[in-house]
Amino acid sequence: MTDYSTFEKLDLRVGTILNAKNFPKANKSAYQLEIDFGSIGILRSSAQITNRYSLKELVGKQIIAVINIGIRKIAGFESQCLVLGATDNEEVILLTPETKIPNGKQVL
Numbered sequence: 001m002t003d004y005s006t007f008e009k010l011d012l013r014v015g016t017i018l019n020a021k022n023f024p025k026a027n028k029s030a031y032q033l034e035i036d037f038g039s040i041g042i043l044r045s046s047a048q049i050t051n052r053y054s055l056k057e058l059v060g061k062q063i064i065a066v067i068n069i070g071i072r073k074i075a076g077f078e079s080q081c082l083v084l085g086a087t088d089n090e091e092v093i094l095l096t097p098e099t100k101i102p103n104g105k106q107v108l
Helices: 004-008
Strands: 012-022 031-036 042-047 062-066 072-074 077-079 085-088 091-094
Touching: 042 077
Parallel strands: none
Antiparallel strands: 012 031, 012 062, 031 042, 072 077, 085 091
16 A cells, blocks of 8 residues: 555656657567657657557557656666556556647646
């Protein structure tokens, strides 16, 4: 269990994937993503979502991510945010807004 004040420290935001490419150096199959968070800027993330999503279908997709989690180096790549998803068997299904909303909007 965690208390509510700990949860409040997470900064969850809506962003749009601008670019997605294969990440062959990663230990597990993954993509490198560039995500537009509006006035916050463009952040990069490594995401293990290759089982469900093609590179083509990711570009333009809105997602939810934690943007204040710090930088994590993965095979020389700086992952600056954590894209959120839920697992269904071996696939990660991205959390997305129901309708398009401005990039950078905070998830409450």
